[in-house]
Amino acid sequence: MLKRKIEKDIMHWISNSEKALLVYGVRQAGKTFIIRKCLEAAGCDYIEFNLIQQPEIVNILDTATGIDDLILKLSLYSNKKIVPGKTFFFFDEIQRYKEIVTKIKFLVEDRRFRYIMSGSLLGIEIVNLKSAPVGYLQTLNMYPLDFEEFLQIFNVNQPLLNTLSNAYVSKTPVDEIIHSKIMDMFNIYLIIGGMPAAVEKYRTTGSIDDVMDEHRAIIEQYKLDFTQYEAENRKLGITRIFELIPAQLNEKNKRFIVADINKNLRYDRIADSFIWLWKAGVALGVFNTTEPTVPLLLNEKSSLFKMFLSDVGLLTTIYGKACKLKIVNKEKDINKGAVYENFVAQELHAHGYPLYYYSSKKYGELDFVIENEGQVLPIEVKSGKDYDRHSALDNVLSIEEYGIKEAYVLTNDNVKIKDKRTYLPIYMVMFLQNNPIGFIDISVDRFAL
Structure with missing residues:
Protein backbone atom coordinates (compact mmCIF):
# COMPACT_ATOMS: atom_id res chain seq x y z
CA MET A 1 0.00 0.00 0.00
CA LEU A 2 1.26 3.47 -0.90
CA LYS A 3 2.59 5.44 2.05
CA ARG A 4 3.04 9.20 1.79
CA LYS A 5 4.86 11.79 3.86
CA ILE A 6 1.73 13.92 4.00
CA GLU A 7 0.02 11.25 6.13
CA LYS A 8 1.94 12.45 9.18
CA ASP A 9 0.60 15.98 8.71
CA ILE A 10 -2.99 14.82 8.21
CA MET A 11 -2.82 12.59 11.29
CA HIS A 12 -1.44 15.54 13.27
CA TRP A 13 -4.39 17.64 12.11
CA ILE A 14 -6.86 14.95 13.15
CA SER A 15 -5.39 14.81 16.65
CA ASN A 16 -4.52 18.43 17.32
CA SER A 17 -6.49 20.97 15.31
CA GLU A 18 -10.02 22.31 15.44
CA LYS A 19 -9.61 24.13 12.14
CA ALA A 20 -10.78 22.86 8.79
CA LEU A 21 -8.19 21.22 6.55
CA LEU A 22 -7.79 21.77 2.82
CA VAL A 23 -5.62 19.31 0.86
CA TYR A 24 -4.99 20.57 -2.64
CA GLY A 25 -2.62 19.81 -5.49
CA VAL A 26 -2.26 18.48 -9.00
CA ARG A 27 -4.91 16.07 -10.24
CA GLN A 28 -4.20 12.35 -9.71
CA ALA A 29 -1.71 12.94 -6.87
CA GLY A 30 -3.71 10.62 -4.59
CA LYS A 31 -5.43 13.15 -2.32
CA THR A 32 -8.72 11.29 -1.88
CA PHE A 33 -7.03 7.96 -1.17
CA ILE A 34 -4.71 9.40 1.48
CA ILE A 35 -7.45 11.33 3.25
CA ARG A 36 -9.62 8.22 3.48
CA LYS A 37 -6.64 6.17 4.65
CA CYS A 38 -5.81 8.63 7.44
CA LEU A 39 -9.40 9.02 8.63
CA GLU A 40 -9.82 5.26 8.77
CA ALA A 41 -6.46 4.69 10.46
CA ALA A 42 -7.43 7.19 13.15
CA GLY A 43 -10.79 5.48 13.66
CA CYS A 44 -12.72 8.57 12.59
CA ASP A 45 -16.42 8.47 11.86
CA TYR A 46 -16.63 10.34 8.55
CA ILE A 47 -19.09 11.06 5.78
CA GLU A 48 -17.71 11.71 2.30
CA PHE A 49 -19.30 13.90 -0.34
CA ASN A 50 -17.95 14.21 -3.89
CA LEU A 51 -19.08 17.48 -5.44
CA ILE A 52 -18.59 16.20 -8.99
CA GLN A 53 -20.24 12.81 -8.60
CA GLN A 54 -22.93 14.21 -6.29
CA PRO A 55 -23.94 17.60 -7.74
CA GLU A 56 -26.91 17.67 -5.38
CA ILE A 57 -24.46 18.49 -2.58
CA VAL A 58 -23.51 21.71 -4.35
CA ASN A 59 -27.16 22.73 -4.31
CA ILE A 60 -27.46 21.84 -0.62
CA LEU A 61 -24.38 23.90 0.23
CA ASP A 62 -25.59 26.81 -1.86
CA THR A 63 -29.18 26.97 -0.63
CA ALA A 64 -28.91 26.03 3.05
CA THR A 65 -30.44 28.76 5.21
CA GLY A 66 -28.06 28.16 8.10
CA ILE A 67 -25.78 25.64 9.76
CA ASP A 68 -28.59 23.59 11.30
CA ASP A 69 -30.38 23.46 7.95
CA LEU A 70 -27.17 22.39 6.21
CA ILE A 71 -26.36 19.64 8.73
CA LEU A 72 -29.92 18.32 8.55
CA LYS A 73 -29.89 18.13 4.76
CA LEU A 74 -26.45 16.49 4.65
CA SER A 75 -27.62 13.94 7.21
CA LEU A 76 -30.76 13.15 5.22
CA TYR A 77 -28.82 12.91 1.96
CA SER A 78 -26.14 10.60 3.35
CA ASN A 79 -28.61 8.49 5.32
CA LYS A 80 -25.96 8.21 8.03
CA LYS A 81 -26.04 9.11 11.69
CA ILE A 82 -24.23 12.34 12.45
CA VAL A 83 -22.77 12.61 15.94
CA PRO A 84 -21.64 16.00 17.32
CA GLY A 85 -18.05 15.86 18.50
CA LYS A 86 -17.28 12.75 16.45
CA THR A 87 -18.37 13.10 12.83
CA PHE A 88 -15.96 14.37 10.18
CA PHE A 89 -17.36 15.81 6.95
CA PHE A 90 -15.09 15.15 3.95
CA PHE A 91 -15.88 17.28 0.89
CA ASP A 92 -13.99 16.09 -2.20
CA GLU A 93 -13.57 17.86 -5.57
CA ILE A 94 -14.43 21.22 -4.03
CA GLN A 95 -13.28 23.08 -7.14
CA ARG A 96 -16.88 22.56 -8.29
CA TYR A 97 -18.09 24.85 -5.49
CA LYS A 98 -15.31 27.21 -4.50
CA GLU A 99 -17.59 29.19 -2.17
CA ILE A 100 -17.32 26.37 0.37
CA VAL A 101 -13.97 27.84 1.40
CA THR A 102 -15.62 31.05 2.62
CA LYS A 103 -18.47 29.16 4.30
CA ILE A 104 -16.06 26.98 6.25
CA LYS A 105 -15.44 29.74 8.81
CA PHE A 106 -18.99 29.51 10.09
CA LEU A 107 -18.96 25.73 10.13
CA VAL A 108 -15.74 25.69 12.16
CA GLU A 109 -17.10 28.32 14.57
CA ASP A 110 -20.08 26.04 15.23
CA ARG A 111 -17.56 23.53 16.73
CA ARG A 112 -19.86 20.49 16.56
CA PHE A 113 -18.14 18.76 13.65
CA ARG A 114 -14.79 18.53 11.87
CA TYR A 115 -14.25 19.39 8.21
CA ILE A 116 -11.72 18.26 5.63
CA MET A 117 -11.74 19.27 1.98
CA SER A 118 -9.75 18.36 -1.10
CA GLY A 119 -9.63 19.31 -4.73
CA SER A 120 -7.59 19.99 -7.82
CA LEU A 121 -7.22 23.17 -9.87
CA LEU A 122 -7.83 25.23 -6.74
CA GLY A 123 -5.31 27.79 -7.90
CA ILE A 124 -7.72 28.41 -10.73
CA GLU A 125 -11.11 28.02 -9.14
CA ILE A 126 -10.68 29.84 -5.83
CA VAL A 127 -10.51 33.35 -7.21
CA ASN A 128 -12.26 36.63 -6.51
CA LEU A 129 -13.28 35.54 -3.04
CA LYS A 130 -13.61 38.54 -0.73
CA SER A 131 -14.03 36.71 2.57
CA ALA A 132 -10.95 34.76 3.60
CA PRO A 133 -11.21 32.24 6.46
CA VAL A 134 -8.00 33.36 8.16
CA GLY A 135 -7.52 31.42 11.37
CA TYR A 136 -10.09 28.79 10.42
CA LEU A 137 -8.37 26.93 7.58
CA GLN A 138 -5.16 24.92 7.38
CA THR A 139 -3.75 23.78 4.06
CA LEU A 140 -1.50 21.08 2.68
CA ASN A 141 -0.23 20.90 -0.88
CA MET A 142 0.10 17.34 -2.16
CA TYR A 143 2.49 16.36 -4.94
CA PRO A 144 3.27 13.19 -6.88
CA LEU A 145 5.47 10.77 -4.95
CA ASP A 146 8.98 12.14 -4.59
Whole structure:
Protein backbone atom coordinates (compact mmCIF):
# COMPACT_ATOMS: atom_id res chain seq x y z
CA MET A 1 0.00 0.00 0.00
CA LEU A 2 1.26 3.47 -0.90
CA LYS A 3 2.59 5.44 2.05
CA ARG A 4 3.04 9.20 1.79
CA LYS A 5 4.86 11.79 3.86
CA ILE A 6 1.73 13.92 4.00
CA GLU A 7 0.02 11.25 6.13
CA LYS A 8 1.94 12.45 9.18
CA ASP A 9 0.60 15.98 8.71
CA ILE A 10 -2.99 14.82 8.21
CA MET A 11 -2.82 12.59 11.29
CA HIS A 12 -1.44 15.54 13.27
CA TRP A 13 -4.39 17.64 12.11
CA ILE A 14 -6.86 14.95 13.15
CA SER A 15 -5.39 14.81 16.65
CA ASN A 16 -4.52 18.43 17.32
CA SER A 17 -6.49 20.97 15.31
CA GLU A 18 -10.02 22.31 15.44
CA LYS A 19 -9.61 24.13 12.14
CA ALA A 20 -10.78 22.86 8.79
CA LEU A 21 -8.19 21.22 6.55
CA LEU A 22 -7.79 21.77 2.82
CA VAL A 23 -5.62 19.31 0.86
CA TYR A 24 -4.99 20.57 -2.64
CA GLY A 25 -2.62 19.81 -5.49
CA VAL A 26 -2.26 18.48 -9.00
CA ARG A 27 -4.91 16.07 -10.24
CA GLN A 28 -4.20 12.35 -9.71
CA ALA A 29 -1.71 12.94 -6.87
CA GLY A 30 -3.71 10.62 -4.59
CA LYS A 31 -5.43 13.15 -2.32
CA THR A 32 -8.72 11.29 -1.88
CA PHE A 33 -7.03 7.96 -1.17
CA ILE A 34 -4.71 9.40 1.48
CA ILE A 35 -7.45 11.33 3.25
CA ARG A 36 -9.62 8.22 3.48
CA LYS A 37 -6.64 6.17 4.65
CA CYS A 38 -5.81 8.63 7.44
CA LEU A 39 -9.40 9.02 8.63
CA GLU A 40 -9.82 5.26 8.77
CA ALA A 41 -6.46 4.69 10.46
CA ALA A 42 -7.43 7.19 13.15
CA GLY A 43 -10.79 5.48 13.66
CA CYS A 44 -12.72 8.57 12.59
CA ASP A 45 -16.42 8.47 11.86
CA TYR A 46 -16.63 10.34 8.55
CA ILE A 47 -19.09 11.06 5.78
CA GLU A 48 -17.71 11.71 2.30
CA PHE A 49 -19.30 13.90 -0.34
CA ASN A 50 -17.95 14.21 -3.89
CA LEU A 51 -19.08 17.48 -5.44
CA ILE A 52 -18.59 16.20 -8.99
CA GLN A 53 -20.24 12.81 -8.60
CA GLN A 54 -22.93 14.21 -6.29
CA PRO A 55 -23.94 17.60 -7.74
CA GLU A 56 -26.91 17.67 -5.38
CA ILE A 57 -24.46 18.49 -2.58
CA VAL A 58 -23.51 21.71 -4.35
CA ASN A 59 -27.16 22.73 -4.31
CA ILE A 60 -27.46 21.84 -0.62
CA LEU A 61 -24.38 23.90 0.23
CA ASP A 62 -25.59 26.81 -1.86
CA THR A 63 -29.18 26.97 -0.63
CA ALA A 64 -28.91 26.03 3.05
CA THR A 65 -30.44 28.76 5.21
CA GLY A 66 -28.06 28.16 8.10
CA ILE A 67 -25.78 25.64 9.76
CA ASP A 68 -28.59 23.59 11.30
CA ASP A 69 -30.38 23.46 7.95
CA LEU A 70 -27.17 22.39 6.21
CA ILE A 71 -26.36 19.64 8.73
CA LEU A 72 -29.92 18.32 8.55
CA LYS A 73 -29.89 18.13 4.76
CA LEU A 74 -26.45 16.49 4.65
CA SER A 75 -27.62 13.94 7.21
CA LEU A 76 -30.76 13.15 5.22
CA TYR A 77 -28.82 12.91 1.96
CA SER A 78 -26.14 10.60 3.35
CA ASN A 79 -28.61 8.49 5.32
CA LYS A 80 -25.96 8.21 8.03
CA LYS A 81 -26.04 9.11 11.69
CA ILE A 82 -24.23 12.34 12.45
CA VAL A 83 -22.77 12.61 15.94
CA PRO A 84 -21.64 16.00 17.32
CA GLY A 85 -18.05 15.86 18.50
CA LYS A 86 -17.28 12.75 16.45
CA THR A 87 -18.37 13.10 12.83
CA PHE A 88 -15.96 14.37 10.18
CA PHE A 89 -17.36 15.81 6.95
CA PHE A 90 -15.09 15.15 3.95
CA PHE A 91 -15.88 17.28 0.89
CA ASP A 92 -13.99 16.09 -2.20
CA GLU A 93 -13.57 17.86 -5.57
CA ILE A 94 -14.43 21.22 -4.03
CA GLN A 95 -13.28 23.08 -7.14
CA ARG A 96 -16.88 22.56 -8.29
CA TYR A 97 -18.09 24.85 -5.49
CA LYS A 98 -15.31 27.21 -4.50
CA GLU A 99 -17.59 29.19 -2.17
CA ILE A 100 -17.32 26.37 0.37
CA VAL A 101 -13.97 27.84 1.40
CA THR A 102 -15.62 31.05 2.62
CA LYS A 103 -18.47 29.16 4.30
CA ILE A 104 -16.06 26.98 6.25
CA LYS A 105 -15.44 29.74 8.81
CA PHE A 106 -18.99 29.51 10.09
CA LEU A 107 -18.96 25.73 10.13
CA VAL A 108 -15.74 25.69 12.16
CA GLU A 109 -17.10 28.32 14.57
CA ASP A 110 -20.08 26.04 15.23
CA ARG A 111 -17.56 23.53 16.73
CA ARG A 112 -19.86 20.49 16.56
CA PHE A 113 -18.14 18.76 13.65
CA ARG A 114 -14.79 18.53 11.87
CA TYR A 115 -14.25 19.39 8.21
CA ILE A 116 -11.72 18.26 5.63
CA MET A 117 -11.74 19.27 1.98
CA SER A 118 -9.75 18.36 -1.10
CA GLY A 119 -9.63 19.31 -4.73
CA SER A 120 -7.59 19.99 -7.82
CA LEU A 121 -7.22 23.17 -9.87
CA LEU A 122 -7.83 25.23 -6.74
CA GLY A 123 -5.31 27.79 -7.90
CA ILE A 124 -7.72 28.41 -10.73
CA GLU A 125 -11.11 28.02 -9.14
CA ILE A 126 -10.68 29.84 -5.83
CA VAL A 127 -10.51 33.35 -7.21
CA ASN A 128 -12.26 36.63 -6.51
CA LEU A 129 -13.28 35.54 -3.04
CA LYS A 130 -13.61 38.54 -0.73
CA SER A 131 -14.03 36.71 2.57
CA ALA A 132 -10.95 34.76 3.60
CA PRO A 133 -11.21 32.24 6.46
CA VAL A 134 -8.00 33.36 8.16
CA GLY A 135 -7.52 31.42 11.37
CA TYR A 136 -10.09 28.79 10.42
CA LEU A 137 -8.37 26.93 7.58
CA GLN A 138 -5.16 24.92 7.38
CA THR A 139 -3.75 23.78 4.06
CA LEU A 140 -1.50 21.08 2.68
CA ASN A 141 -0.23 20.90 -0.88
CA MET A 142 0.10 17.34 -2.16
CA TYR A 143 2.49 16.36 -4.94
CA PRO A 144 3.27 13.19 -6.88
CA LEU A 145 5.47 10.77 -4.95
CA ASP A 146 8.98 12.14 -4.59
CA PHE A 147 11.96 9.85 -5.04
CA GLU A 148 12.28 9.00 -1.35
CA GLU A 149 8.62 7.94 -1.18
CA PHE A 150 9.12 5.92 -4.36
CA LEU A 151 12.08 4.07 -2.85
CA GLN A 152 10.08 3.16 0.24
CA ILE A 153 7.29 1.72 -1.90
CA PHE A 154 9.85 -0.61 -3.47
CA ASN A 155 11.29 -1.84 -0.18
CA VAL A 156 14.27 0.44 0.29
CA ASN A 157 14.20 0.44 4.08
CA GLN A 158 14.75 3.31 6.50
CA PRO A 159 18.23 2.17 7.66
CA LEU A 160 19.44 2.30 4.06
CA LEU A 161 17.86 5.73 3.56
CA ASN A 162 19.56 6.86 6.76
CA THR A 163 22.89 5.64 5.38
CA LEU A 164 22.34 7.70 2.24
CA SER A 165 21.25 10.73 4.25
CA ASN A 166 24.33 10.50 6.45
CA ALA A 167 26.52 10.37 3.35
CA TYR A 168 24.78 13.49 2.05
CA VAL A 169 25.24 15.38 5.32
CA SER A 170 28.87 14.33 5.78
CA LYS A 171 29.63 14.63 2.05
CA THR A 172 31.28 11.21 2.00
CA PRO A 173 31.02 8.59 -0.77
CA VAL A 174 28.30 5.96 -0.69
CA ASP A 175 29.24 2.28 -0.82
CA GLU A 176 29.47 1.50 -4.54
CA ILE A 177 27.07 -1.44 -4.37
CA ILE A 178 24.46 0.74 -2.66
CA HIS A 179 25.13 3.62 -5.05
CA SER A 180 24.62 1.35 -8.06
CA LYS A 181 21.36 -0.02 -6.62
CA ILE A 182 19.93 3.44 -5.97
CA MET A 183 20.98 4.67 -9.42
CA ASP A 184 19.08 1.72 -10.91
CA MET A 185 16.03 2.74 -8.90
CA PHE A 186 16.52 6.34 -10.02
CA ASN A 187 16.38 5.25 -13.66
CA ILE A 188 13.19 3.33 -12.96
CA TYR A 189 11.70 6.42 -11.30
CA LEU A 190 12.45 8.44 -14.44
CA ILE A 191 10.21 6.14 -16.49
CA ILE A 192 7.50 5.50 -13.88
CA GLY A 193 7.37 8.87 -12.15
CA GLY A 194 5.42 9.59 -9.00
CA MET A 195 1.77 9.50 -10.01
CA PRO A 196 0.23 7.00 -7.56
CA ALA A 197 -1.82 5.14 -10.18
CA ALA A 198 1.26 4.63 -12.35
CA VAL A 199 3.42 3.59 -9.40
CA GLU A 200 0.82 1.10 -8.20
CA LYS A 201 0.39 -0.27 -11.71
CA TYR A 202 4.13 -0.89 -11.98
CA ARG A 203 4.26 -2.40 -8.49
CA THR A 204 1.49 -4.88 -9.24
CA THR A 205 2.13 -5.72 -12.91
CA GLY A 206 5.69 -4.68 -13.72
CA SER A 207 4.42 -3.65 -17.14
CA ILE A 208 5.79 -0.45 -18.68
CA ASP A 209 2.99 -0.56 -21.26
CA ASP A 210 0.41 -0.50 -18.45
CA VAL A 211 2.25 2.40 -16.82
CA MET A 212 2.25 4.34 -20.08
CA ASP A 213 -1.48 3.74 -20.44
CA GLU A 214 -1.97 5.29 -16.99
CA HIS A 215 0.18 8.25 -17.98
CA ARG A 216 -1.74 8.79 -21.21
CA ALA A 217 -5.04 8.73 -19.32
CA ILE A 218 -3.74 11.39 -16.92
CA ILE A 219 -2.53 13.56 -19.79
CA GLU A 220 -5.90 13.30 -21.51
CA GLN A 221 -7.62 14.29 -18.26
CA TYR A 222 -5.36 17.33 -18.05
CA LYS A 223 -6.29 18.35 -21.57
CA LEU A 224 -9.96 17.95 -20.71
CA ASP A 225 -9.39 20.23 -17.73
CA PHE A 226 -7.86 22.82 -20.03
CA THR A 227 -11.11 23.06 -21.95
CA GLN A 228 -13.42 22.70 -18.95
CA TYR A 229 -12.02 25.19 -16.47
CA GLU A 230 -10.54 28.04 -18.48
CA ALA A 231 -12.07 30.82 -20.55
CA GLU A 232 -13.05 29.88 -24.08
CA ASN A 233 -10.48 32.10 -25.76
CA ARG A 234 -7.59 30.48 -23.87
CA LYS A 235 -8.34 26.81 -24.36
CA LEU A 236 -6.17 26.28 -27.41
CA GLY A 237 -3.40 28.43 -25.95
CA ILE A 238 -3.12 26.34 -22.80
CA THR A 239 -3.17 23.07 -24.71
CA ARG A 240 -0.54 24.33 -27.13
CA ILE A 241 1.75 25.49 -24.32
CA PHE A 242 1.45 22.13 -22.56
CA GLU A 243 2.20 20.22 -25.74
CA LEU A 244 5.27 22.35 -26.45
CA ILE A 245 6.96 21.72 -23.08
CA PRO A 246 8.73 18.43 -23.99
CA ALA A 247 10.17 19.89 -27.20
CA GLN A 248 11.23 23.13 -25.50
CA LEU A 249 13.08 21.12 -22.85
CA ASN A 250 15.05 19.39 -25.58
CA GLU A 251 16.52 22.71 -26.73
CA LYS A 252 19.98 23.69 -25.54
CA ASN A 253 19.00 26.32 -22.95
CA LYS A 254 15.54 24.81 -22.27
CA ARG A 255 13.96 28.26 -21.92
CA PHE A 256 10.37 28.43 -23.11
CA ILE A 257 10.12 30.52 -26.28
CA VAL A 258 6.69 32.14 -26.56
CA ALA A 259 7.23 32.83 -30.26
CA ASP A 260 7.10 29.07 -30.86
CA ILE A 261 3.38 29.26 -30.13
CA ASN A 262 2.94 32.07 -32.62
CA LYS A 263 5.75 34.21 -34.00
CA ASN A 264 3.71 37.38 -33.45
CA LEU A 265 2.74 36.52 -29.87
CA ARG A 266 4.08 38.40 -26.86
CA TYR A 267 4.30 36.92 -23.37
CA ASP A 268 2.13 39.59 -21.76
CA ARG A 269 -0.74 38.68 -24.10
CA ILE A 270 -0.75 35.04 -23.01
CA ALA A 271 0.70 35.25 -19.49
CA ASP A 272 -2.55 34.09 -17.89
CA SER A 273 -2.34 30.80 -19.78
CA PHE A 274 1.09 30.06 -18.32
CA ILE A 275 -0.11 31.07 -14.86
CA TRP A 276 -3.07 28.71 -15.31
CA LEU A 277 -0.72 25.77 -15.85
CA TRP A 278 1.49 26.70 -12.89
CA LYS A 279 -1.39 27.30 -10.50
CA ALA A 280 -3.08 24.07 -11.57
CA GLY A 281 0.14 22.22 -10.71
CA VAL A 282 0.32 20.67 -14.17
CA ALA A 283 3.58 22.44 -15.02
CA LEU A 284 6.44 23.91 -13.00
CA GLY A 285 7.88 27.32 -13.80
CA VAL A 286 11.58 27.95 -13.20
CA PHE A 287 12.17 31.69 -13.38
CA ASN A 288 15.20 33.68 -14.40
CA THR A 289 17.03 35.58 -11.69
CA THR A 290 19.46 38.23 -12.90
CA GLU A 291 21.69 38.02 -9.80
CA PRO A 292 22.45 34.92 -7.71
CA THR A 293 22.00 36.82 -4.45
CA VAL A 294 19.52 36.64 -1.57
CA PRO A 295 16.62 37.20 -1.92
CA LEU A 296 16.34 35.70 -5.38
CA LEU A 297 12.81 37.05 -5.72
CA LEU A 298 14.08 40.64 -5.94
CA ASN A 299 15.98 39.82 -9.12
CA GLU A 300 13.30 37.65 -10.73
CA LYS A 301 12.59 38.28 -14.39
CA SER A 302 9.22 36.58 -14.63
CA SER A 303 8.90 36.81 -18.41
CA LEU A 304 11.94 34.55 -18.83
CA PHE A 305 11.41 31.00 -17.62
CA LYS A 306 11.75 27.30 -18.21
CA MET A 307 8.78 24.97 -17.94
CA PHE A 308 8.85 21.41 -16.67
CA LEU A 309 6.07 18.87 -16.22
CA SER A 310 4.85 18.14 -12.70
CA ASP A 311 5.85 14.49 -13.11
CA VAL A 312 8.92 13.13 -14.88
CA GLY A 313 7.13 9.88 -15.74
CA LEU A 314 4.63 11.83 -17.83
CA LEU A 315 7.52 13.49 -19.65
CA THR A 316 9.24 10.22 -20.56
CA THR A 317 5.93 8.75 -21.71
CA ILE A 318 5.49 11.71 -24.05
CA TYR A 319 9.04 11.11 -25.34
CA GLY A 320 8.05 7.51 -26.03
CA LYS A 321 8.82 3.92 -25.08
CA ALA A 322 12.17 3.95 -26.89
CA CYS A 323 13.30 6.76 -24.59
CA LYS A 324 12.26 4.79 -21.52
CA LEU A 325 14.10 1.69 -22.69
CA LYS A 326 17.28 3.66 -23.33
CA ILE A 327 17.11 5.18 -19.84
CA VAL A 328 16.68 1.79 -18.15
CA ASN A 329 19.39 0.21 -20.31
CA LYS A 330 21.74 3.15 -19.58
CA GLU A 331 22.37 3.70 -23.27
CA LYS A 332 24.68 6.57 -24.10
CA ASP A 333 23.06 7.76 -27.34
CA ILE A 334 20.29 9.65 -25.57
CA ASN A 335 20.22 13.21 -24.30
CA LYS A 336 18.96 12.80 -20.76
CA GLY A 337 19.48 16.44 -19.79
CA ALA A 338 15.82 17.39 -20.05
CA VAL A 339 14.68 14.34 -18.09
CA TYR A 340 17.29 14.85 -15.36
CA GLU A 341 16.43 18.53 -14.96
CA ASN A 342 12.71 17.75 -14.84
CA PHE A 343 13.42 15.31 -12.00
CA VAL A 344 15.41 17.92 -10.08
CA ALA A 345 12.76 20.60 -10.59
CA GLN A 346 10.09 18.19 -9.37
CA GLU A 347 12.07 17.26 -6.24
CA LEU A 348 12.95 20.84 -5.32
CA HIS A 349 9.35 21.97 -5.85
CA ALA A 350 7.95 19.16 -3.68
CA HIS A 351 10.46 20.06 -0.97
CA GLY A 352 9.34 23.66 -0.73
CA TYR A 353 11.81 25.59 -2.87
CA PRO A 354 10.82 28.42 -5.22
CA LEU A 355 12.49 27.56 -8.52
CA TYR A 356 15.01 29.81 -10.27
CA TYR A 357 17.79 29.60 -12.82
CA TYR A 358 20.55 32.11 -13.51
CA SER A 359 21.55 33.33 -16.95
CA SER A 360 24.11 35.93 -17.95
CA LYS A 361 25.60 36.74 -21.34
CA LYS A 362 28.90 37.38 -19.60
CA TYR A 363 29.08 34.45 -17.18
CA GLY A 364 26.80 31.77 -18.63
CA GLU A 365 23.84 29.85 -17.21
CA LEU A 366 23.21 27.83 -14.05
CA ASP A 367 20.51 25.15 -14.21
CA PHE A 368 19.03 26.00 -10.80
CA VAL A 369 19.68 28.46 -8.01
CA ILE A 370 17.82 28.14 -4.72
CA GLU A 371 17.89 29.74 -1.31
CA ASN A 372 18.99 27.13 1.20
CA GLU A 373 19.52 27.97 4.87
CA GLY A 374 19.72 31.66 4.04
CA GLN A 375 22.37 31.24 1.33
CA VAL A 376 22.22 30.98 -2.44
CA LEU A 377 22.98 27.44 -3.57
CA PRO A 378 23.71 26.96 -7.29
CA ILE A 379 22.83 23.52 -8.66
CA GLU A 380 24.16 22.15 -11.92
CA VAL A 381 22.67 18.96 -13.38
CA LYS A 382 24.97 16.76 -15.44
CA SER A 383 23.83 13.56 -17.12
CA GLY A 384 27.09 12.71 -18.89
CA LYS A 385 30.69 11.82 -18.12
CA ASP A 386 32.01 15.37 -18.49
CA TYR A 387 30.30 16.56 -15.34
CA ASP A 388 33.41 18.39 -14.15
CA ARG A 389 33.12 20.86 -17.04
CA HIS A 390 30.96 23.75 -15.86
CA SER A 391 32.36 27.09 -16.93
CA ALA A 392 29.31 29.10 -15.88
CA LEU A 393 29.48 27.69 -12.37
CA ASP A 394 33.21 28.39 -12.19
CA ASN A 395 32.59 31.97 -13.31
CA VAL A 396 29.90 32.62 -10.72
CA LEU A 397 31.90 31.07 -7.88
CA SER A 398 34.82 33.33 -8.73
CA ILE A 399 32.83 36.54 -8.19
CA GLU A 400 33.51 37.69 -4.65
CA GLU A 401 30.52 40.01 -4.27
CA TYR A 402 28.14 37.09 -4.80
CA GLY A 403 29.63 35.42 -1.73
CA ILE A 404 28.56 31.92 -2.75
CA LYS A 405 30.10 29.42 -0.34
CA GLU A 406 29.09 26.14 -1.97
CA ALA A 407 27.61 24.73 -5.17
CA TYR A 408 26.18 21.31 -6.00
CA VAL A 409 26.83 19.41 -9.21
CA LEU A 410 24.39 16.50 -9.55
CA THR A 411 25.80 13.58 -11.52
CA ASN A 412 25.60 9.83 -12.08
CA ASP A 413 28.73 9.31 -10.01
CA ASN A 414 29.53 9.18 -6.31
CA VAL A 415 30.21 11.96 -3.82
CA LYS A 416 33.28 14.10 -4.43
CA ILE A 417 34.38 17.53 -3.24
CA LYS A 418 36.58 19.99 -5.12
CA ASP A 419 36.96 23.44 -3.57
CA LYS A 420 33.48 25.01 -3.38
CA ARG A 421 32.00 22.37 -5.65
CA THR A 422 30.32 19.33 -4.16
CA TYR A 423 29.60 16.56 -6.66
CA LEU A 424 26.64 14.47 -5.56
CA PRO A 425 24.72 11.52 -7.01
CA ILE A 426 21.65 13.04 -8.60
CA TYR A 427 19.35 11.08 -6.30
CA MET A 428 20.71 12.97 -3.27
CA VAL A 429 18.58 15.96 -4.23
CA MET A 430 15.90 14.10 -2.25
CA PHE A 431 17.64 15.25 0.94
CA LEU A 432 17.43 18.95 0.11
CA GLN A 433 14.53 20.25 2.16
CA ASN A 434 13.42 23.84 2.57
CA ASN A 435 11.14 24.52 5.51
CA PRO A 436 9.51 21.27 6.68
CA ILE A 437 6.05 20.85 5.22
CA GLY A 438 3.50 21.85 7.81
CA PHE A 439 0.34 23.78 8.35
CA ILE A 440 -0.07 27.44 7.52
CA ASP A 441 -3.00 29.78 7.84
CA ILE A 442 -3.65 31.41 4.51
CA SER A 443 -5.98 33.70 2.69
CA VAL A 444 -7.63 32.40 -0.45
CA ASP A 445 -5.91 35.36 -2.14
CA ARG A 446 -2.96 32.97 -2.44
CA PHE A 447 -4.87 31.12 -5.13
CA ALA A 448 -5.86 34.18 -7.15
CA LEU A 449 -4.54 34.62 -10.68
